Amino acid sequence: MKRIGSLLLVSVFAGAITLGAYKLFFESENYKLVSDEAKTPFQTVSYTSTPSSSRLSDVDFTVAAENTVNAVVHVKNMSINRGSNSIMQFFYGFEESQRPQIGTGSGVIISPDGYIVTNNHVIDRADKLQVTLNNNKTYDAELIGTDSKSDIALLKIDAENNLPYLAFGDSDHAKIGEWVLAVGNPFNLTSTVTAGIVSAKARALGNADHSFIQTDAAVNPGNSGGALVNTNGDLIGINTAITSQTGSYVGYSFAVPSNIAKKVVEDIMEYGTVQKGILGIQSPNVNTQYAVENGINEIDGVYVGNVVEDSGADIAGLKTGDIIKQIDDIKVHKFSDLTGYISSKRPGDKLKVIINRDGDVLTKPVVLSKNKTLEVPVMGFVVKDLSEKDQKKYKTKKGVKIVDVPQKYRGYGLVDKVLISVDEEEIDNIQEAKKVFENINRYERTSITILTEDGERERLIFQ
Template identity: 35%
Template sequence: MLLLQVIAASARPDSFADLAEQFSPAVVNITTSTVVANGGPSPIVPEGSPFEDFFREFRDRSGQGDRPQRTQALGSGFVISEDGYVVTNNHVIQSADEIIIEFYSGKELTATVVGTDPKTDIALLKVEADEPLAFVSFGDSDVARVGDWVVAMGNPLGQGFSVSAGIVSARNRALSGTYDDYIQTDAAINQGNSGGPLFNLDGEVIGVNTAILSPNGGSIGIGFSMASNVVTRVVDQLQEFGETRRGWLGVRIQDVTEDMAEALGLEKAAGAMVTDVPEGPASEGGVLAGDVIMSFDGKDVSDTRGLVREVGNSEVGKTVRMVVFRDGKTQTLKITLGRREAAEGAVPEEGVEEEDVAPTEKTVLGMELSELNSELRKQLDLDADATGLVVRDLNNLSEAYDKGMRAGDVITEAGQQNVTSIEDLETRIEDAKEAGRKSILLLVRRAGDPRFVALSLDGSE
């Protein structure tokens, strides 16, 4: 036990002073200036109040009328090349009319925006200097371990250059973005530190300080830095193209749950379930709704988040092999990836109206179901050629309700086959029972968004 304590004590650095002294010249303060329509919020005065004219005159006298006002914001960043490329957060420079970079020496330079990526909150800036600038290099964030020492540098609360130290508290954190891969740290990341570097003890940048999760909106909380292996891909593309170019597969997906795995005959709950395949690379490559993507470009897919990151990190136009689980066996497909940014503006085609028919209604699996007709399609704002079964009502104590089913949902598949009538659904239920399944997988759409729900067959009619 004593030996372990000695080893642990020797692993702790005596000081971070050498690291701070060596790399501080590459860490910068960023001041942005933005013109806004007015000087800020005004007192709330009821219309017609005798105080209305008084407050209007007060704002005019103090220069806070409708005249444009200039506001400033502060943040941090770091130089990544001697010719003046600077990395920071997108939210630090967003909508800025002027960006001033202040170096550790006190020198100031005006920066231009090379490119931004709101999805990872990364921006790349450029300054023109008379001499080569001190810069820092990115490290491999994937080798950072929980418990490793890290050092954050930046401009907290606008007070100037500052250093804080801590450890890696957790890895692979997701906050809200599609491509999130945050390093959680207890090194102080206060307001104004956004965009600054998170160093390992080798002086390599393994994260870009981005956010603080605080219980009260203040500076006390948990710090998060976007992992360098995400940032470097973004920076390389911004530097080369001025924009990001992410791979696009063209599917809607959801995680595979234990009961979904049982209904499909999968050995374990893993992979990404395809809920919809609009026109795009996946559709052209033969992917079908109900497929479970097991591996992508030679890498196992554990869940939807992992698949999204792998696809996004892939080269546009690359042809990849993708293994899917379909009809009880695996199948390998070849997909040529598109570009996500080009696909995000796609507009769906309109359907064609058909003649109305009286809907058939029946209670199945604890849900009051009705076959779609043109009137129901209009009520639910569905395409004219939409098919399936509408959930008219269900008991809030039922399994279907517990698993998120609600009135207005549309069931389009059961047992990975289309259902256009209640008879279709009952046939799928009987087929599942004969196959020894304990549950059946339903593809459900709500406001156009698809997802799979596995419902138990116990006691079904």
């Protein structure tokens, strides 16, 4: 019995020791250390709702699209290619077959009685024009007038009922970054809508004498003459061009601003031709060496390089060296800002021009005048018809006055001289000057005869 009791006691004691050792050496408490200074590697996220206008999902194009598609039409330009005078035709009287050619584009109905605006290049050299509405009805169209410089043309169709149309919006108040829709008829489809934003305003393009709205809304062949509208459905531009090496859309497209298109259309309807008002200043090209050497390329505004005599700018007192900073309520940062706004104005319109003159800010009221000057081809001289004052001063009634020349000719002292003749052909006015310079060969010698203020004739030869 004692032996059994001793074994039991030893067993209990050994179990206690084993349990104690396990608790002491093997079992540990599960703790999590939390520090008030600990930093999370993740960025915090705000779940505060943003304004609905800033969310892409809340931008609604449906109303603008519905109001636009029925006012955008398909324009078909039909012309006859009569071929060239071949040697077979010359000797045997053989006449080549006349081949019809068809060009297509888009147009925008701008009045319920059927006036349609499109691009000049869409209808250029057409023998017959047809317009197809979005409901597939087709009408013969009459060409009312065109303006090649702005690339705008006005057509008219006679429909049985009033037509859906778009009213011109105010392109001056379009904002960079705002959503726009491009509506047209690319690839002979019915009205097609693409979306994008205004990428830039007052964009200079080629030799155009006005500026463009740039957008990234997809525009393809056939979109020319179509509508550029904002999300309210306001017509803010006429789609005109793309920049592409392939001929298809690659990310940039351009539209004639609605304020310019509206002015051209109104001029065509009222006067039969475009009435262009001019400010009367010349500004050096900022990309020239002359501009770089004189710091003109770094100016925020338009540098007045020359003021045209008897122009609105001259009468208002603008001077060479002034920097135009604003015109009416439009800020001017570059020359295309200035030309873009003035292109929507007419002779006789009064503008408020704000300039910087040697650090002083001045406001000059300027009345736009008719264009009395002309830049002649090839040599690029800017000339004007002689005024009565000029005729008395130079003692001549023939010739045109040179008021500006390109940089490469500035060392010849041509400005303020009277151009009498070119290659022995006399000149009476700026239109004759244009024709004469059109006929000169840029690869051959050209001689000009000028008259100085002293009445002396000088003959210069240019190679």
